[in-house]
Structures are given as structure tokens and as C-alpha cells.
Amino acid sequence: RKEVEQDPGPFNVPEGATVAFNCTYSNSASQSFFWYRQDCRKEPKLLMSVYSSGNEDGRFTAQLNRASQYISLLIRDSKLSDSATYLCVVNKGGTSYGKLTFGQGTILTVHP
Amino acid sequence: ETGVTQSPTHLIKTRGQQVTLRCSSQSGHNTVSWYQQALGQGPQFIFQYYREEENGRGNFPPRFSGLQFPNYSSELNVNALELDDSALYLCASSSKTGVTEAFFGQGTRLTVV
Numbered sequence: 130r131k132e133v134e135q136d137p138g139p140f141n142v143p144e145g146a147t148v149a150f151n152c153t154y155s156n157s158a159s160q161s162f163f164w165y166r167q168d169c170r171k172e173p174k175l176l177m178s179v180y181s182s183g184n185e186d187g188r189f190t191a192q193l194n195r196a197s198q199y200i201s202l203l204i205r206d207s208k209l210s211d212s213a214t215y216l217c218v219v220n221k222g223g224t225s226y227g228k229l230t231f232g233q234g235t236i237l238t239v240h241p
Numbered sequence: 242e243t244g245v246t247q248s249p250t251h252l253i254k255t256r257g258q259q260v261t262l263r264c265s266s267q268s269g270h271n272t273v274s275w276y277q278q279a280l281g282q283g284p285q286f287i288f289q290y291y292r293e294e295e296n297g298r299g300n301f302p303p304r305f306s307g308l309q310f311p312n313y314s315s316e317l318n319v320n321a322l323e324l325d326d327s328a329l330y331l332c333a334s335s336s337k338t339g340v341t342e343a344f345f346g347q348g349t350r351l352t353v354v
Contacts, residue, residue, distance in 0.1 A: 133283075163342070170329075170350075171347065171348075172345035172346060172347050172348050173284065173331070173345050175343075178342075216283050216284075227272050227274050227289055227333070227335045228274060228286050228289055228297050228299075229274070229284075229286065229333070229343060230286065231276075231283030231284045231285070232283050233281070233282050233283045234282075
């Protein structure tokens with residue numbers, strides 16, 4: 130079983146739609162959680178960190194359920210510019226800090 | 242811009258050859274991690290360097306090796322290249338003091354023919 134699993138999609142949605150991505154992780158020792166965004170042939174960039182209390186950044190909302198080892202990302206009012214691959218990322222923390230474990234990514238295409 | 246630079250941006254090598262990829266970390270960051278991203282996959286952790294010492298390694302064979310220099314820049318060396326080594330190689334710099342994000346360079350796209 131992969132340490133971090135995501136639905137690879139692709140997700141094809143119209144502008145203005147709401148889309149949700151899910152991710153599960155297997156290592157209960159994981160301490161930090163992130164969503165990264167990767168545009169085609171570019172490097173991953175941090176979209177947002179994910180906290181147990183849930184956090185929101187504009188149109189983006191991230192949730193973490195430690196008991197279920199489940200992470201989600203909700204994008205509201207999708208824009209064309211949201212088209213990208215979204216990577217669920219987990220860090221075990223402690224001496225493992227900075228050694229990120231990535232899911233395979235979920236491809237999102239937003240069309241007019 | 243993240244301040245993390247990698248060179249070269251693209252590279253074509255022949256199977257069996259050796260390659261060296263370079264990474265300059267962001268100012269103030271003392272930790273560099275290297276990742277391999279095959280087409281259609283998420284990045285996979287190769288190893289990490291902290292203050293010139295290897296600080297953890299992923300599931301990669303010994304022909305993948307690295308160095309970190311006193312200015313915290315880093316090299317990734319791959320010997321005896323195989324076709325499956327074709328991938329985007331990413332380095333990420335971070336700081337061990339406090340919880341900070343990892344900043345990625347633009348990557349080196351390696352093609353082994």
C-alpha cells in the first residue's frame with residue numbers, strides 16, 4: 130500500500146464549480162500535512178498547510194482527520210487558472226522533517 | 242521565485258553514463274532534499290543533506306549519491322544510468338529551525354537514452 134494515496138482523476142469541471150480532492154495516508158506518526166500545486170512541467174509549490182482544526186485560504190479549504198488518516202482539499206468557484214496537478218503531501222516530522230512523502234497527484238482541468 | 246536554483250535544466254545522457262546535478266539552496270536554509278519525479282507520479286524522496294551530512298535516505302540504490310557544501314549548496318550524482326532514471330529531479334531547501342515549508346527549485350529534466 131502506498132504511504133499517501135490520492136485519486137489521480139483527472140477531474141474535468143466547468144468554471145465556477147466546486148471540486149473536492151481526497152487523500153489518505155498510512156503512517157500514523159505523520160505530523161505535518163500539506164497540499165502542493167504543480168503546473169505542467171514546473172516545480173511543486175506550496176498551496177496550503179493542513180491543520181486538524183481545518184483551514185481556509187480564500188476559495189480553498191483544507192481539512193485533516195487524524196483518526197481516519199484522511200486529508201481533503203475543497204476548491205470553490207473554480208477558475209481556469211486552477212488547472213494543475215494537486216499533490217497531497219505528508220511529513221513525519223522530528224528527525225524526518227523535510228522528508229516529504231507525496232501522493233501521485235490529482236489532475237484538475239477547469240474549462241470555460 | 243523561490244531562490245532555489247538547479248542546473249542544468251535539461252540533460253540527455255546515454256545508459257551507463259554518470260551525471261551530476263546541482264542545487265543552490267535558498268539563503269538561510271541549511272537543509273537540502275532531493276526528489277525524483279517520474280512522469281505521471283508524485284515526487285519520491287531520494288535523500289536529504291543537513292550541514293554537509295546525509296540525514297536520511299529513501300528507497301534508492303547506492304549509485305545515487307550526494308554532497309552538500311559549506312555554503313549549503315548540493316549535488317546529486319547518479320552512476321551507471323539506467324533508462325528508468327529518466328525523470329524530473331527536484332531539490333528542495335528548508336530550514337531545520339522551526340516549521341517552515343520546503344521550497345523547490347525548477348528541477349532538472351534528465352533523459353537517459
